Amino acid sequence: MLICKNCGHKKSIYLSCGNAQCPLCQNHKRNIWQAKVSQKMLHVPYVHTVFTVPHQFNRCALINERVMYNITIRAAWKCIKTVSADPLNLGALPGMICVLHTFGSDMKHHIHVHAMITFGGINKNGDWCWPKRKKRIAPFREMSRTFRDLFLKMLDEKLKSKEIIPVDNLDDIIKEVKDKRWNVRNGRPTMDTNIIERYLARYINRTAISKSRLNYLKHQDKLKSEVEVKYNDYRNQKTGHAAPKEILKINPLIAINKFMMHV
Numbered sequence: 001m002l003i004c005k006n007c008g009h010k011k012s013i014y015l016s017c018g019n020a021q022c023p024l025c026q027n028h029k030r031n032i033w034q035a036k037v038s039q040k041m042l043h044v045p046y047v048h049t050v051f052t053v054p055h056q057f058n059r060c061a062l063i064n065e066r067v068m069y070n071i072t073i074r075a076a077w078k079c080i081k082t083v084s085a086d087p088l089n090l091g092a093l094p095g096m097i098c099v100l101h102t103f104g105s106d107m108k109h110h111i112h113v114h115a116m117i118t119f120g121g122i123n124k125n126g127d128w129c130w131p132k133r134k135k136r137i138a139p140f141r142e143m144s145r146t147f148r149d150l151f152l153k154m155l156d157e158k159l160k161s162k163e164i165i166p167v168d169n170l171d172d173i174i175k176e177v178k179d180k181r182w183n184v185r186n187g188r189p190t191m192d193t194n195i196i197e198r199y200l201a202r203y204i205n206r207t208a209i210s211k212s213r214l215n216y217l218k219h220q221d222k223l224k225s226e227v228e229v230k231y232n233d234y235r236n237q238k239t240g241h242a243a244p245k246e247i248l249k250i251n252p253l254i255a256i257n258k259f260m261m262h263v
Contacts (some may be wrong), residue, residue: 026206034201037097038193044128045189047137048196051076051147051184053111056173061111062261064164069100069111071158075151076113077134079184082146083138090137092121092129099200103208106231107258114203116196119189136186148182208262210215216252218243227255 002011053061053072061068076098084090095118104110117137120130131137152174158164167173190196215228227250233244250258 007065018106030201030206033204034197037197037200040097041193041197042095042118043226044205045191046193046200047117047189048187049080049115049117049143050183051079051113051115052185053151054177054180054182055110056177058109058111060164060167060170060173062109063167067158070101071151071154072111072113073098073100075147075154076115076222078150079143079147080115080117080137082116082150083143086138088132089142089262090121090129090131091178094118094137097200099199099203103262105145105234105243106229107208107255107262109261110186116193116200129201135188140186143184143186144182147184148178149182151182152178208259215254217249225252226250227252229255 001011006114031055051072057068077096080096084092084094096115098113098115101112101114103107119137120128123129137143153166155174157164159170163166209229213230215230217226217228229248230245230248231248233246234243237243
């Protein structure tokens with residue numbers, strides 16, 4: 001227990017269990033993870049890139065978590081390798097560290113990969129090469145198209161090898177998304193990698209939502225009780241400003257289900 005000498009305020013510090021889902025253990029483990037990552041970082045600019053899988057694949061991913069999440073990570077890395085190999089973009093092999101994330105601020109199923117990518121890479125002669133563009137490794141449309149095509153190719157291979165349990169309308173889903181532009185969001189290159197490291201570290205050893213963003217609204221009639229979820233409304237976020245906060249009220253059992261989906 002910690003006691004303030006000035007005001008006498010007391011704060012209990014409980015024995016940490018070490019579990020990845022424990023709120024008391026997460027911060028320490030995140031700091032350890034960031035320290036290990038920072039030692040591997042090169043003294044070059046890095047780009048924060050986010051690869052998002054269309055929500056149409058959510059149900060298939062819930063049934064085939066290991067395979068679908070594996071495909072997501074591999075497609076993101078191979079996308080970077082492919083576009084970077086093109087001499088018109090980079091003509092070299094960059095470095096990349098990525099983290100899989102399955103939920104949004106409101107705990108909805110939202111599959112995406114956060115990646116730190118070196119803004120440049122090593123060519124076949126072992127020399128360092130810079131991208132041909134000042135702010136990006138490759139054009140946005142090219143990266144989106146490449147990620148989509150690689151993901152769908154890997155998915156097709158797993159379906160043919162029967163490593164995936166298909167959902168009823170999977171063929172229709174594939175037809176629907178294969179001609180759409182997938183979302184690959186690129187940040188600007190920066191030498192201040194500590195910001196990106198901390199951003200990714202927040203997704204390591206954490207729960208889908210912190211206790212401070214949950215509020216149980218108890219009602220005499222238990223069937224009318226609700227859970228308030230405070231989340232970031234990214235759809236209405238303005239450039240250069242923090243995302244506005246919104247409140248989502250849901251049934252307690254639905255809240256539990258949403259939380260356990262991401263454990």
